[in-house]
Amino acid sequence: MAAEQRLRSVNFWSGVVVLCLTIAGALVGIYQLNEVLTDEQQVPLAELSVQGELHYTASEEVRQALTAEPLGSFFTADVDDLRRRVEQLPWVQKVSIRKVWPDKLSVYVTEHKPVAMWNGDRLINQHQEVFRADITRADSSLPQLFGPENAVKETWEEFNRVQQMLEVNGFQIRALRLTERFAVNVVLAQGIEIKLGREATLERIKRFIDVFPSIVEHEKSKNNEIDTVDLRYDTGAAVAWREAKSES
The missing domain is CATH 3.40.50.11690 (Cell division protein FtsQ/DivIB)
Known part of the structure; x- marks a missing residue:
């Protein structure tokens, strides 16, 4: 009887240890994955596409407005923040930005049409x-x-x-x-x-x-x-x- 209880105890604590190791391993994995996903070097926004009928704003002005501050990685880049950067340009009325997997940022600019x-x-x-x-x-x-x-x-x-x-x-x-x-x-x-x-x-x-x-x-x-x-x-x-x- 005593031997059976000791075996149960050993099995219980062995299970606890395995569970703890599994959880620790999962946490380490999640941490490492997060580091990769948020690292601009690992998943950078390498391509920037600027579209729209641009008469008063050069594509290079749009690029400079976007890259004046760090873009972030593909997963962490804040589209709303990036949109606001471009909308600060004087001739820009509205901006639409979307991410295209795996490394592209697509920007569509609508300009003011002066009347x-x-x-x-x-x-x-x-x-x-x-x-x-x-x-x-x-x-x-x-x-x-x-x-x-x-x-x-x-x-x-x-x-x-x-x-x-x-x-x-x-x-x-x-x-x-x-x-x-x-x-x-x-x-x-x-x-x-x-x-x-x-x-x-x-x-x-x-x-x-x-x-x-x-x-x-x-x-x-x-x-x-x-x-x-x-x-x-x-x-x-x-x-x-x-x-x-x-x-x-």
Whole structure:
């Protein structure tokens, strides 16, 4: 009986030792595997692919933004952090990043598409979002919009509404200003300023189109140039002139 109990005890403790060794071995294995997976030298992100229609941002700028700080390994690289690095570039609107086994980082960049200048020092993109970038790199023919900072959408919509009616009649807007009281002033490509006020802007534009031929005839007869056409009246228009530039 005593011998049987001793055998059971030996078997129990032998099992405990084996279990402990197994657990220790598994922990060591997990630790070693973790060391491998988190080691940039063992599983590095060796390939970097940059895609997208890039007009203002060079692929090398994207690479530099990503590698300004360590990327991490394939398993530890934080995709959200890497995305934020690229989105800090001035012309970048949105970034999509994914890992491709075994060592590739695929980056797709969507740029801002400027549609107008905003308040002289910034730009508006295709989603009516204001962004700051080097405006000298944008198309110089972009319209210049001025308005309250909280009325970007309203200013852009007013520009499109007025421009749509003017361009049918051969006019192009160079600049539009929306005041704090939402009054509208427009400067045409030929330098003529049109004051439309707050109300009935489309009706006033139609009036401008109707009276413009007569104004031009007067311009020719007086050898002056049209400076301002003020349409903030129930009928008619007030025209201010500037002296025509002499040709040398």
